[in-house]
Amino acid sequence: MKVSIIDYGAGNIQSLIFAFNRLGVHPVVTDHPKLLAEADRVIFPGVGEAGSAMAKLRQHGLEEVIPQLKQPVLGICLGMQLMCAYSEEGDTRGLGIFDCEVKHFDRKLKVPQIGWNTITNLKSPLFKGIEENSYMYLVHSYYVANNPHSIATTKYGETYASALHRNNFYGTQFHPEKSGEIGAKVLENFLNLKD
Amino acid sequence: MLTKRIIPCLDIKDGRTVKGINFKDLADAGDPVELAERYAREGADELVFLDISATEEKRRTLAELVYHVAEKVNIPFTVGGGISSVEDVGMLLRAGADKISVNSAAVKRPELINELASRFGSQCVVVAIDAKNVDGKWLVHLVGGKVATEVDLFEWALEVQERGAGEILFTSMDHDGTKNGFANEALSKLSDMLHIPVIASGGAGTKEHFKDTFKEGKADAALAASVFHYGEIPIPELKTYLKNEQIPIRI
Numbered sequence: 538m539k540v541s542i543i544d545y546g547a548g549n550i551q552s553l554i555f556a557f558n559r560l561g562v563h564p565v566v567t568d569h570p571k572l573l574a575e576a577d578r579v580i581f582p583g584v585g586e587a588g589s590a591m592a593k594l595r596q597h598g599l600e601e602v603i604p605q606l607k608q609p610v611l612g613i614c615l616g617m618q619l620m621c622a623y624s625e626e627g628d629t630r631g632l633g634i635f636d637c638e639v640k641h642f643d644r645k646l647k648v649p650q651i652g653w654n655t656i657t658n659l660k661s662p663l664f665k666g667i668e669e670n671s672y673m674y675l676v677h678s679y680y681v682a683n684n685p686h687s688i689a690t691t692k693y694g695e696t697y698a699s700a701l702h703r704n705n706f707y708g709t710q711f712h713p714e715k716s717g718e719i720g721a722k723v724l725e726n727f728l729n730l731k732d
Numbered sequence: 733m734l735t736k737r738i739i740p741c742l743d744i745k746d747g748r749t750v751k752g753i754n755f756k757d758l759a760d761a762g763d764p765v766e767l768a769e770r771y772a773r774e775g776a777d778e779l780v781f782l783d784i785s786a787t788e789e790k791r792r793t794l795a796e797l798v799y800h801v802a803e804k805v806n807i808p809f810t811v812g813g814g815i816s817s818v819e820d821v822g823m824l825l826r827a828g829a830d831k832i833s834v835n836s837a838a839v840k841r842p843e844l845i846n847e848l849a850s851r852f853g854s855q856c857v858v859v860a861i862d863a864k865n866v867d868g869k870w871l872v873h874l875v876g877g878k879v880a881t882e883v884d885l886f887e888w889a890l891e892v893q894e895r896g897a898g899e900i901l902f903t904s905m906d907h908d909g910t911k912n913g914f915a916n917e918a919l920s921k922l923s924d925m926l927h928i929p930v931i932a933s934g935g936a937g938t939k940e941h942f943k944d945t946f947k948e949g950k951a952d953a954a955l956a957a958s959v960f961h962y963g964e965i966p967i968p969e970l971k972t973y974l975k976n977e978q979i980p981i982r983i
Contacts, residue, residue, distance in 0.1 A: 549825040549826060549828065549829070549830070549856075551799070551802055551826060551827060551828035552802045552828050552830065555802050555803045555804075555828065556806065558803070559806070584852075584853050584855065584856070585852065585853035586853060644927065646927075647926075647927060647928060647929050647952060648927055648928065649854065649855050649898055649899075649928070649929070650734060651737075651855070651898070651899060651929050651952070652734050652735060652736075652737050652777065652778075652929075652952070652953070653734070653735045653737070653777055653982040654733065654734045654735065655733065672735070672982045674807065674808055676808075676855045676898075677855070678854075678855075692733060693734055712808075714806070715806065715807060715808045715830065716806070716807075717772065717806050717807055718806070720806065721806060
């Protein structure tokens with residue numbers, strides 16, 4: 538299976554590569570539209586700040602390319618947030634794949650949320666074989682409110698969307714590549730999705 | 733619910749763990765990758781690797797170690813010890829570290845925190861603070877607690893938060909190594925005044941100490957070394973105990 542990781546200079550992707558290696562898959566890291574279009578699966582990673590990440594996406598000419606991808610695409614953490622319509626972080630217009638907004642956590646909470654929290658209301662083959670209230674590793678200051686695209690929710694202050702799905706696009710706020718065996722199962726399920 | 737984190741800390745020198753370890757079935761007790769894998773399997777929530785090598789050449793050994801840890805370990809880990817530049821951090825993150833921690837270099841040049849946060853994001857910048865209570869005042873110490881400064885712990889903690897730290901790792905030099913419990917009074921004050929997570933370090937000796945630092949110290953995470961390395965407190969047993977004490981914990 539050909540897996541491409543979108544390369545737009547958005548931080549550390551080595552652990553993502555290793556997580557796929559442990560599943561027997563060797564991803565290609567690329568910003569080349571043709572290599573992305575030809576892959577069986579595309580991963581849209583992201584750490585850091587939304588505004589500058591979106592600017593990097595534009596520099597790499599990927600703003601139009603990503604929404605047109607036809608195979609299963611998985612956005613992780615900031616990758617998922619950039620697939621939304623808008624983010625409060627840096628007043629950033631996103632790719633608009635998911636019609637929802639990204640907001641800052643309530644200032645009364647410890648921010649960033651760092652650590653392991655549960656995912657519930659699991660509603661996708663992405664979570665096949667994964668029990669309700671499984672723990673995933675999260676590190677983020679901005680969140681997507683619960684909405685019709687939600688396929689998992691997590692509670693931190695309010696209950697928010699910790700995974701999204703629309704058509705061939707999936708997003709997880711948590712880091713499956715850092716969430717132990719259960720996280721690895723999410724990546725495996727993503728590889729096994731029926732196109 | 734967000735759970736409290738249990739974090740074993742591994743001291744690294746020239747790519748090997750330094751402290752003795754009594755895990756009998758490890759093929760090589762000094763191999764940090766094997767120990768890290770084992771802690772991850774046992775339920776550690778994160779790991780910290782603290783490098784105590786001194787020279788540039790040995791730092792490259794550290795980046796190689798980070799690469800091998802990332803290859804095998806599927807939970808987050810932080811790397812610290814002697815980090816003083818954006819270049820150091822870039823190298824370690826590219827090798828696969830999730831977070832880095834800075835300590836003395838940030839006290840000497842606080843702008844380093846801003847540079848790291850804006851370049852790599854606050855989420856991967858942990859600022860470690862070693863402090864000691866001197867005549868009723870908590871003073872920041874450098875070089876592993878050897879060198880005293882006039883910097884006040886609480887003022888410094890606020891400043892590093894302001895400069896973009898994502899997390900604070902507070903070690904009480906008065907408690908470190910005593911096994912008499914964490915510095916819960918100072919921790920609780922830190923936790924109340926900051927809006928970023930606080931990791932408690934120094935003083936773990938019993939399971940009750942962990943409970944106390946989460947309840948009284950209001951810590952978001954607790955770090956320890958010897959009680960884990962010497963098998964005095966097995967992680968699964970500790971986590972079951974804490975869960976029974978009504979502390980949110982991942983099992």
